Amino acid sequence: DVLEGEIFLQNLPSIVAARVLDPRPGEQILDMCAAPGGKTTAIAILMRDKGEIVALDRSHNKVMGILKLADEMGLSCIRAYKLDALKSVRKAYEERNLGVADNCSEAIVTLAENSGPIRSIIGAGVTNAAEDSSTAIVEQTDAKRYVSKADLRKNLRRLRNGTGRSNCSGGRVEDSKGFFPSSFDRVLLDAPCSALGLRPRLFAGEEDCIYLGPAH
Ligand SMILES: C[S@@+](CC[C@H](N)C(=O)[O-])C[C@H]1O[C@@H](n2cnc3c(N)ncnc32)[C@H](O)[C@@H]1O
Numbered sequence: 001d002v003l004e005g006e007i008f009l010q011n012l013p014s015i016v017a018a019r020v021l022d023p024r025p026g027e028q029i030l031d032m033c034a035a036p037g038g039k040t041t042a043i044a045i046l047m048r049d050k051g052e053i054v055a056l057d058r059s060h061n062k063v064m065g066i067l068k069l070a071d072e073m074g075l076s077c078i079r080a081y082k083l084d085a086l087k088s089v090r091k092a093y094e095e096r097n098l099g100v101a102d103n104c105s106e107a108i109v110t111l112a113e114n115s116g117p118i119r120s121i122i123g124a125g126v127t128n129a130a131e132d133s134s135t136a137i138v139e140q141t142d143a144k145r146y147v148s149k150a151d152l153r154k155n156l157r158r159l160r161n162g163t164g165r166s167n168c169s170g171g172r173v174e175d176s177k178g179f180f181p182s183s184f185d186r187v188l189l190d191a192p193c194s195a196l197g198l199r200p201r202l203f204a205g206e207e208d209c210i211y212l213g214p215a216h
Pocket residue numbers: 014032033034035036037038039040056057058059062083084085086190191192193
């Protein structure tokens with residue numbers, strides 16, 4: 001898609017949608033169904049790569065694709081997460097002291113990046129970590145943060161068994177747990193429709209010309 005890092009073919013709808021959204025440099029933008037990233041990157045260009053675009057998709061590989069595309073295009077304001085858009089709004093009863101950047105499951109990142117003993121951020125259920133046979137050291141660094149027991153078990157498994165499916169295509173994507181209301185200046189929802197959609201064709205093929213041509 002990217003020609004020598006200089007030219008990127010974009011669909012007209014991506015450009016128009018980004019223009020209509022009218023993002024400003026420095027803003028926080030949420031792109032809820034973002035892959036393959038046509039509109040995300042169009043938005044990033046309009047923002048002159050300043051601010052933050054959170055790009056969501058429910059498919060791990062597609063999130064990888066968004067990150068790769070952003071990298072190829074030299075856009076650093078795009079952060080892509082795996083999340084079902086239907087779960088993108090956090091429940092009101094969850095904690096409210098996290099910024100946008102903290103809305104993602106940091107414990108997984110911490111563990112994946114940490115080659116030493118497990119260090120996890122947890123507020124409750126500390127004793128459950130000890131039940132696991134591995135040499136877990138659980139730090140209670142911030143009592144207000146909470147990692148569920150399920151997440152903790154998953155992280156322990158990952159450490160024992162390797163990173164598994166989420167790293168199968170050579171990269172790690174971060175999951176997100178959703179975002180609190182009013183976290184973003186603008187939101188784009190490019191919801192999937194029938195899955196039968198086609199790239200708008202700017203040039204008709206020969207067959208179409210014959211079909212559309214004057215009746216003989
Ligand atoms: C029409 S495409 C988006 C095109 C994209 N906005 C662009 O301009 O390149 C729809 C995308 O939504 C994703 N998707 C479908 N259901 C989703 C959901 N519940 N949550 C997040 N992403 C979803 C699909 O994986 C697909 O990549």
